[in-house]
Amino acid sequence: MLPADWKPSRAAAYRADRVERGDRLQGNVSVQCQVCVIGTGAGGAVAAAELARAGLDVVMLEEGAYLTGEDYGRLSPIESIKATYRDAGMTFTMGSPGILMPYGRCVGGSTVINSGSAFAMSEETFAYWKRTHGLPGLEWPDVARHFQRVGRTVRIGAVPEELMGGNGRLLREGAEALGLAGEVVTRNAHGCLGRGRCYLGCPENAKQGTNLNYVPMALEAGARLYTHCRAERVLSEGGRAAGVQARATGGGARLAVRAGAVVVACGAVFTPILLSESGLLKGNRHAGKHLRIHPASRVIGLFDREIKGHIGVPQSYHVTGLMPRDLVPEGIFVPPFLLAPAVPGMGRGHLELMKQYPRMGLIGYRVIDSGEGRVAGTVMGMANVKYDLSPQDTRKLVEAMQASGEILFAAGAKRVWLPVFGRGEAGSVDELRRLLSRPVAAVDIELAAYHPHGTLRMGIDEKDSATRPDGSLFGVEGVYVADASLFPESPIVNPQLTVMALAGVVAERLAEKRGLTLAA
Amino acid sequence: MTPVAWSEPRLLSQRDARTLAALAEVLVPLDAEDVPLGRVDLVARIERLLEGENRVFLRMTRLALWMLEYSPPFCGEGIARFSRLAADGRQRCVAWWETRPSWRLRNIYYLCKITVLSHYYDDEAVAAAVGYRP
Ligand SMILES: Cc1cc2nc3c(=O)[nH]c(=O)nc-3n(C[C@H](O)[C@H](O)[C@H](O)COP(=O)(O)OP(=O)(O)OC[C@H]3O[C@@H](n4cnc5c(N)ncnc54)[C@H](O)[C@@H]3O)c2cc1C
Numbered sequence: 192m193l194p195a196d197w198k199p200s201r202a203a204a205y206r207a208d209r210v211e212r213g214d215r216l217q218g219n220v221s222v223q224c225q226v227c228v229i230g231t232g233a234g235g236a237v238a239a240a241e242l243a244r245a246g247l248d249v250v251m252l253e254e255g256a257y258l259t260g261e262d263y264g265r266l267s268p269i270e271s272i273k274a275t276y277r278d279a280g281m282t283f284t285m286g287s288p289g290i291l292m293p294y295g296r297c298v299g300g301s302t303v304i305n306s307g308s309a310f311a312m313s314e315e316t317f318a319y320w321k322r323t324h325g326l327p328g329l330e331w332p333d334v335a336r337h338f339q340r341v342g343r344t345v346r347i348g349a350v351p352e353e354l355m356g357g358n359g360r361l362l363r364e365g366a367e368a369l370g371l372a373g374e375v376v377t378r379n380a381h382g383c384l385g386r387g388r389c390y391l392g393c394p395e396n397a398k399q400g401t402n403l404n405y406v407p408m409a410l411e412a413g414a415r416l417y418t419h420c421r422a423e424r425v426l427s428e429g430g431r432a433a434g435v436q437a438r439a440t441g442g443g444a445r446l447a448v449r450a451g452a453v454v455v456a457c458g459a460v461f462t463p464i465l466l467s468e469s470g471l472l473k474g475n476r477h478a479g480k481h482l483r484i485h486p487a488s489r490v491i492g493l494f495d496r497e498i499k500g501h502i503g504v505p506q507s508y509h510v511t512g513l514m515p516r517d518l519v520p521e522g523i524f525v526p527p528f529l530l531a532p533a534v535p536g537m538g539r540g541h542l543e544l545m546k547q548y549p550r551m552g553l554i555g556y557r558v559i560d561s562g563e564g565r566v567a568g569t570v571m572g573m574a575n576v577k578y579d580l581s582p583q584d585t586r587k588l589v590e591a592m593q594a595s596g597e598i599l600f601a602a603g604a605k606r607v608w609l610p611v612f613g614r615g616e617a618g619s620v621d622e623l624r625r626l627l628s629r630p631v632a633a634v635d636i637e638l639a640a641y642h643p644h645g646t647l648r649m650g651i652d653e654k655d656s657a658t659r660p661d662g663s664l665f666g667v668e669g670v671y672v673a674d675a676s677l678f679p680e681s682p683i684v685n686p687q688l689t690v691m692a693l694a695g696v697v698a699e700r701l702a703e704k705r706g707l708t709l710a711a
Numbered sequence: 712m713t714p715v716a717w718s719e720p721r722l723l724s725q726r727d728a729r730t731l732a733a734l735a736e737v738l739v740p741l742d743a744e745d746v747p748l749g750r751v752d753l754v755a756r757i758e759r760l761l762e763g764e765n766r767v768f769l770r771m772t773r774l775a776l777w778m779l780e781y782s783p784p785f786c787g788e789g790i791a792r793f794s795r796l797a798a799d800g801r802q803r804c805v806a807w808w809e810t811r812p813s814w815r816l817r818n819i820y821y822l823c824k825i826t827v828l829s830h831y832y833d834d835e836a837v838a839a840a841v842g843y844r845p
């Protein structure tokens with residue numbers, strides 16, 4: 192474990208003797224280890240820490256930089272995005288319509304830039320996974336034990352009332368007025384001051400991204416970390432994992448890692464791409480397919496009182512009463528640079544509305560998608576993610592939009608702006624319903640997605656899935672997957688804890704194969 | 712407030728910078744008294760974002776600006792370029808783009824619009840002037 196006087200602000204400098212920047216390597220380097228873990232996000236960091244603490248010699252590879260709150264605090268919002276997001280956050284799906292889908296690229300991966308909502312998947316959802324995909328050898332008590340283990344490490348707790356912020360409170364007020372069940376969000380934030388910048392990296396080191404806990408734990412247990420290093424190939428010899436070939440970002444030195452086992456945790460989009468480019472997915476019929484993303488959008492309400500949504504935790508309350516219909520309205524809030532393009536008008540008219548920023552309320556919503564997309568390699572260095580929004584999911588989004596608009600009106604909004612082309616503004620619930628009563632085309636909705644999963648789903652055999660329930664990839668021995676790619680179905684809740692718990696299971700199974708057990 | 716002189720473009724071209732300036736004048740009132748929009752160096756900010764990123768984004772941004780610049784004939788504004796239109800012509804042109812039934816065409820314009828608005832409102836003083844005080 193970490194020493195008693197451990198402070199997250201020390202994370203980036205912690206065990207500096209075991210951290211190297213790939214872009215500063217002098218010439219090509221070869222290293223040897225027992226397990227190479229690629230990616231240090233929700234899945235990779237947990238797997239690396241558990242394996243290292245079980246006694247295995249681990250090398251972690253991460254494409255991004257190691258930053259902490261002190262760094263984000265110094266940067267402007269757009270500079271933070273550039274430092275922590277892949278391609279400065281300008282990543283889209285290709286399909287109808289194109290959907291903004293950002294990914295973290297730094298030590299800690301998307302846990303550094305996520306909103307910090309932390310929920311364990313329910314036993315009922317897991318039972319559904321079992322019913323539909325078998326998952327032999329994976330039982331709820333095991334998974335539940337890993338949820339508890341992860342929950343202790345990332346310090347989960349409900350958002351305190353004083354940090355809920357005006358935006359979360361108005362969502363609660365509106366939902367209660369409509370008789371919709373909801374709850375205060377539980378988060379992996381400790382010492383949160385409600386600075387409202389979670390998705391830009393927490394300047395207080397309060398949000399417990401894996402850069403602040405599991406990565407330092409792995410280093411403490413003897414693992415080595417190479418940052419600014421992009422894995423280019425997972426190597427195999429005679430049907431067995433042999434190591435990883437990586438390259439410093441910016442095209443510098445090469446790093447060759449010899450390892451008997453490789454854990455790939457680059458996220459649900461980049462793991463299938465890396466494995467496919469390594470030639471390890473030939474004949475694997477389900478690899479790269481079954482992509483689900485939880486498509487999301489938002490509505491903005493204008494109030495005649497101050498909401499000051501930017502103060503407090505941005506995502507502090509969510510509506511649970513619509514989950515049976517696959518709809519999840521969540522309070523979110525964003526700084527002016529993200530809100531400005533969604534505010535109608537131009538010139539002085541636009542500015543006058545922007546000056547109402549403290550009077551705006553924002554509800555985001557995501558839907559549990561029944562449609563599927565796929566990851567089809569890369570085009571010009573960018574992930575080629577094919578995803579067409581299905582008619583059923585389009586209807587769900589419109590339903591969620593209408594419900595969220597009604598919640599805003601119930602909380603006292605005077606006007607609501609919709610993210611739909613040609614249906615800009617509603618001044619009352621009746622007008623909102625009228626505007627949305629005509630069919631809405633998928634391509635006319637402004638969409639984003641933050642939860643890609645399912646592209647190497649686990650299951651019984653190759654006829655149904657790409658990986659086994661212990662994370663091992665079909666077709667090659669010693670290659671494991673430990674990220675959101677593994678999900679056979681949606682976890683319904685926000686995914687980070689489920690990724691972490693499954694990564695814990697994968698690490699445990701791998702350790703057991705070596706005759707080791709996880710540390711207490 | 713007098714608008715600042717923008718930096719010399721390094722990644723974008725002079726023509727891109729002229730298109731951006733013309734669009735910025737439509738989207739944000741650079742002479743607003745109480746919100747210091749005019750002090751933002753848009754070209755420098757955009758180039759800071761694009762620098763070191765995949766060249767595709769730079770190319771996409773430049774292509775979108777090029778299409779906007781040469782769109783006036785399709786918007787019914789004659790053969791002039793967007794940056795040479797009078798203010799009311801540019802407004803009509805922007806309104807034309809915003810109401811295209813084709814989502815692909817609309818997205819080309821949105822890329823230009825998001826580029827302009829997000830960089831203005833990322834400026835600390837501008838954000839503070841509209842009430843963002845975290
Ligand atoms: C803006 C945003 C908000 C979110 N909000 C929430 C929330 O509130 N609650 C929640 O539960 N979930 C949230 N999520 C989702 C959650 O963060 C992810 O589901 C989770 O982090 C996925 O874990 P992962 O291990 O699959 O991938 P990631 O955490 O994305 O980690 C992948 C890592 O692999 C690295 N990598 C990729 N390719 C390579 C390579 N070739 N070589 C080396 N390294 C590589 C990346 O740089 C990255 O660090 C959010 C996501 C985003 C983007």
Ligand code: SF4
Nearest residue numbers: 383384386387389393
């Ligand atoms: S609200 Fe602020 S202090 Fe709290 S976790 Fe988010 S960024 Fe950190």
